[in-house]
Each structure stands twice: as C-alpha cells, then as structure tokens.
Amino acid sequence: MASSRKITLRSSDGESFEVEEAVAVESQTIKHMIEDDCADNAIPLPNVTSKILAKVIEYCKKHVDASKAEDRVNDEDLKAWDAAFIKVDQVDQATLFDLILAANYLNIKSLLDLTCQTVADMIKGNLFPVRNEWLNFTFSIANRELVLVCLTEWVAHRRLFCS
Amino acid sequence: MELESVGDLALHIILTKLGPENVCRAACVNKKLRLSASEDTVWSRFCLQELDLSAPLGPQGDPLPSFKAAYQKWREAFCMYPWPLVRRVKRCWDRLQGWLSMNFPEAAATLRKGASEADIQELESVLRVKLPLPTRILYRFHDGQEFADSDFTKSTLGGSLGIIGGYCFYDHLVNVNLLPLSQVILETNHIIRHLGFSSRSNYIVVAASCTSGEKLFFLNCRHGQLHVGTRNLPTDGEMMPCVPNALISSVHDRNADLQQDAMLLWLEEHGRRLQSGMIKLREEGGVRSICQFPEEPALCSTAITNGVRTREAKDDKDSKAETCASVEIIRASAVFVPEHSDLQDESNRYLFSYSIRMSLIPEGCMANGMPYNYCQLHLRHWIIRDNDVIVSNVNGEAVIGKFPLLHSGGKEFVYQSCTNLQSSRGSIEGAFTFVPGRLADPKGGPFSVQVAQFPVQLPDYVF
DSSP states (O other): OOTTTTTEEOOTTSSSSEEEEEHTTHHHHHHHHHHTTTOOEEETTTTTTHHHHHHHHHHHHHHHHHTTTTTTTOHHHHHHHHHTTTTTSOHHHEEEEEEHHHHHHTEEEEEEHHHHHHHHHHHHHTTEEEEEEEEEOOSSSOOOHHHHHHHHHHHHHTTTTTT | GGGGGOOHHHHHHHHHHHHHHHHHHHHHTTTHHHHHHHOHHHHHHHHHHHOSSSBOTTTTTTTTTTTHHHHHHHHHHHTTHHHHHHHHHHHHHHHHHHHHHOOOOOHHTTTOOOOOOOOOOOHHHHHTTTOOOHHHOOOHHHOOBOOOOHHHHHHSSSOOOOOOOEEEETTOOOOOOOHHHHHHHHHHHHHHHHHTTOOOOEEEEEEOOOOSEEEEEEEEEOOOOEEEEEHHHHHHHEEESSOGGGGGGOOTTTSOOOOOOOHHHHHHHHHHHHHHSSSSEEETTTEEEEEEOSSSSSEEEEEEHHHHHHHOTTSTTOOOOOEEEEEEEEEEEEEEEEGGGTTTTTSOOOOEEEEEEEEEESSEETTEEEEEEEEEEEEEEEEETTEEEEEEEEEEESSBBBEEEEEEEEOOOOEEEEEESSSEEEEEEEEEEEEEBSSBBSSOEEEEEEEEEEEEEEESSSS
C-alpha cells in the first residue's frame, strides 16, 4: 500500500478534494471502501457538502499530522487545537450539527466524540436553542428533588415546557 | 435545526456525556428527547459508570426490570445524602466485600444487610448523638457483622471472623469486628456507665474485639474521628486517634464538596491493605483470620541467608569434604498494640508486637546419601533501637522459650513476641544461630542466620 497515495473525495455539491490516503482513512467508511477496491476513481460522498467536507478534512489532517513521530504534538496542544476548531462562535449551530452527521456517516469516532461533547456542554450550560428559542432553565426547586421528580413524573414537566 | 436531527447514535452519545441529572433536565424539553432519554442503553451506561452495576439491581441487590428503574431506586434510596459520597461509600464496601468473597467467604457471610434510615434515627435518639454523614451511609450499606453461635465454637478464644482482624502474641488475642447498630447502642450505654463518661458524650462504640484482649474503637460523632482505647481506658478513659486528623472534614455538612470521616478513611485504608496484600489471612490451628502483621516490604523485612556448610565425610577413607547449600528465609514485621500501650508511661509508652517467620528451603544438599533436611535454632541476638538509639542488645537462648526445628521445605515456623518503645519509631534486627540437624545431635558446626532490620513505628492508621 503506497503511503503517499492520493484519494479523491467528491462532495454532494460536486467539488473534489484530493487528500493523502493516511488522512482519508481516518474515516472508517472510506477505509472500508478503499479496502473493497471502490476507490479507483473519486469517492462520492452524497451526504456531505463541500463546506463540511473541507472542515472534516482539516480535522483529519491535523490528527494524522499530530500522530506522526517527527512532528509529535502533545495531547494538551491537540486538545487546545480541537477546542479552537469547534469553538461555538466560530462554528454555528447548523454547521455543528452537519459535522455530527458527517462524522457519523463517515465513521470518524474522535470527531463524533468531539462534536457530541460540544453539544453536551452547550446543553449543560443551558445555552442550547430548542425550536429557535433560547431555553433558560430556572429551577425553583433543588436540583436533587428535580432528579426525583423528573424520573418519576415526566409528564408533570410537560406542562412547564411545550412539547 | 433541532437537536433530534443529529440522529439517534449521536443523540445517544450526547446524552451519555450529559450525565444522569442533565439527562433528566433534557428529558423535560420535548417528547422526542424524553423518548431518547428513556432508552435503557443510556441508563445502563450510567449504572455502570456511577455504581459499577452491570445488572439492573437495586440497593438491596433486588433485581429490577430496567437500568433506568435501578438507577431511580438507588437515587431515591439515598436522596438524603450527597450522591458523590454515596458512590464513594459504595466503592469502599465493594472493595472490601470483593476481597472477602474471594479470600475469606466465611467472614463475608457475616456482613449484615444495610440498616434503614429509621434504624439510624433510633440510634441517634437513644444515644443522643448525630452520626457523621459518611458513617450513616456506611451503615446504610451494611449494618455491622453478625455471628452465628457456630462461629465461636471453632476457635479457642473467641471470634476469628472480624473483618478488621487482629493479632496474637503470648496469650493476648485480638480479632476486631464491626458492630451492628443494635450492639453499638448496647455497648455504648454499657461503656458510658462503666467508664463514667458524661451522658452527653459524643462517643459511640463501633468496633470491638470479642476475645480475651479487650480492644474497643470509639467514634466521636461530633468531630468524626475514630479512637481506640489504650491500657488506661478503664481508669482514665484514655484513647488514641486511629486516622490522621488532618484528613477529616465536613462530616455533617451536606453541602460541602468533600465529606470524609475517620470510619470511611479507616475502612478505605483497610480495603487497600487487603487488596495490595500488605495484610493477609493467616491460618493457625485450622482457624483462618485476617492478620494485622504486615507482609510486604517496607514494613516487613525479608532476609535470605545462603548457608554453605562443609562437612568432613567421616566414613569415607578419602575424607572428602562435602558441601551443601540451604537457604533460610526469615521474614519479620511489627504491629502497634494500642490497647496495651500506656501513654502516660514516659519510658514504656508504646507497645509493639512483632512476628518472626522462618523457613528452610532445600537447595540440593546431600551428605553420605542423607540430605540435610532440618536444622534447629539455638541462640538469638537481638538489637532494638528506639529513635535510632540502641536500647537493647541481647544475646540469649531460644525464642519465646522454644528451640524451633525447621524442616527443609516444611511449613514456616511463626512466633510472636513484643517490646516497648519510648518514642514512636524504632527498629529491630538481629540474627539467629542454628545448628544443622538437632541440638542434641548436630550434623555440623553452628551457622548464623540474619533477621533483617524491620521498622517498629506508630502507624498513620491504627487498626
């Protein structure tokens, strides 16, 4: 297997991206396609737009470079890069969701993990917009009791939040 | 674009990253989220992460229909306590029970199931104390130990199934077990009257040795420290702390970040020692018990002496000398004996017991076709240091009045003795003189076997 072989990926909107094989196989989906010999021509990715595919490639490239022996980036620096990559004011919510879908479709575990963690953090921070409304939880009862109530009386809270 | 549009797999990952409390809050948002949040795969993850449960079991070990139901039951059962503290107490008991089930199942069987909140409240009102939070939770998991009458007939002097265990030297036998709440009440009332503690005392008896050597552990409910009675307990109520004071914090404050009392720290340390093999089971006379003499370095020393002895072959015409090699291994360690220590005695304040184990290992030794397969102890040389000053340097015969005969490849000969120290740290080292064969019929000249220096010091945690 030639180490510097180039693979062409085609986005849903027809744009072609040439990447090194090592970067492309960060995606398990693409890796299996190559192993099944479907990669002689460009690999079509009908579920991923060029905007998103560019970002995915940027992520994979950084992670492949980081693990190379000569250029070994330490874990702290890589985490910082990931944080900057996914920063909320740089990546709008729609892009974040599209990244999740792409990471899922392309089967890139670390990117899926990073994007899901970001969404989880947003929910935790109560910043998450649902149905285009900023949802601001203000609980008048103690958190501990809320857990019990939630667990036993899901319905009661439906009255507080429209479903 | 809505959260649900990320797809089921991503939603599942997001939910597991949220943690149980936040999943409940997210479930209040809309129907789809509530549905995703109810999936049992999410809750099986939480049960595993938070409670180390791989099956949906409730707090009493009762099987439940789903992980979500199990998690709910656990949270409801312990809703009056800070959840991280409940998880920590569970880990502590899991470790102890795990070790006991694997190594000492007879003792594991004596652990009673958890006390109820009502049981705890009854104790608090009868004894007029307020139990520290960690101790309350510890009793909610297991209400001490319970022994059947048959547990006592096996051993000569009393119980051997205490999960704290103990030691034995001369005729002083100690085996500490944890008392159930009902016995805590009885013992505490008895002691308070007996020792003349004020009736508003904050001390309760939580652990005791029911054998010939009386050893009592008291929990101070106000400060959360555990104390053990010394020799002067009956006369002066004298006790010593069992856990470093600095570690105890916020024992009554539900809102603090970290609550730890001496009971929890003590049991956690005990669990660590059992698991690391620092202390082990010992069997004596067919009876097994947890022994408090350390078994691992640096508290237990091991000296291996390679003895090479030559012996003139008397019966052969060419009087060829024959050499044989054997290996003596002597292991030694000490334990602090608080119940016989007298903190008011300037020169003999602390009592320690030490245990010496000796064995003979064959290394292919033949003489006249007869293997050297035993040797006997004759003399002992002991050097005791107290705070690096030699306070005792004795030569004498025998050990505890015995001249043990070691068989090659046979069982370890173990004996215990004791010594007093004025300061809190010292050491003991020495050497034994053996003869090959028997003292009455030696097969060669005497040889010296080293006892490597072992520490004799007041420990951080007193058991």
